[in-house]
Amino acid sequence: MPTPLEITPSLSIDEDEIAWRAVRASGPGGQHVNKTSTAVELRFDVAASPSLPEDVKQRLIALAGSRATQEGVLVLFAQNSRSQEMNRQDALARLVDLIRQAAHRPKARRPTRPTYASKLKRLEGKTRRAGVKSMRGRPRGED
Template sequence: MPAMIEITSWLRIDEDDLIWKATRASGPGGQHVNKTSTAIELRFDVRNSPYLPDDVKDRLTALAGSRMTQDGVLVLFAQGSRSQEMNRQDALDRLIDLIRRATEKPKPRKATKPTYSSKLKRLETKSKRGTVKSGRGRVKFDD
């Protein structure tokens, strides 16, 4: 049986669907960073995942933004630690957090109308502003 990663009580993803790649981290760091591959690139094919419902896929795509490729693959890059294992855990934690946030259904917006007093206040402010602006025109002398 494949190892499953628990996202929520009702949602799990297969660990075999994750593609891990170790690369060299960018930035300063001296000799250590130049010779070890401690940075981790995690890829997860959201579009073709059989474990995610369609509405979660849509919300995850929106949440991921530029981290989502056009093919529907989520790419996370972790290079904060000098340890490859810690970067691997960081990338996995970020993936789980992102999917958890995508499982939360947004609260439906209730349409509201502005109150009568707020309408009056807005119109009063507009007329005051118009009076101020009309006073900025050319000065006319009555002779």
């Protein structure tokens, strides 16, 4: 039986929705890097996930950016540690963090209108500025 991975108190995903693959890490590390597969690739199919509401799926794919494929699969790569288990935990923590951010519904912007006093103040400032600029011109002679 798959254990649910709790994201928020009202949102969780099953661990069997996550696909893992161990790969060789890149970069320095000598012989250890060459012979062990310590890096981890996490794949989570956002589009086909039954655990996430539709609005969360859309925000998650938008947040993921280039880490999401055209098919809606989120791919996270972790290779910071020499331990495969620590890389798995790191990738899982990053996935949970991304889903938490996506689960947060942004506050809708309500358009506001300027007050009458602020309109008058703006127009008064424009008039004052126009007066200053008009004094900079060439003096008009009354010939």
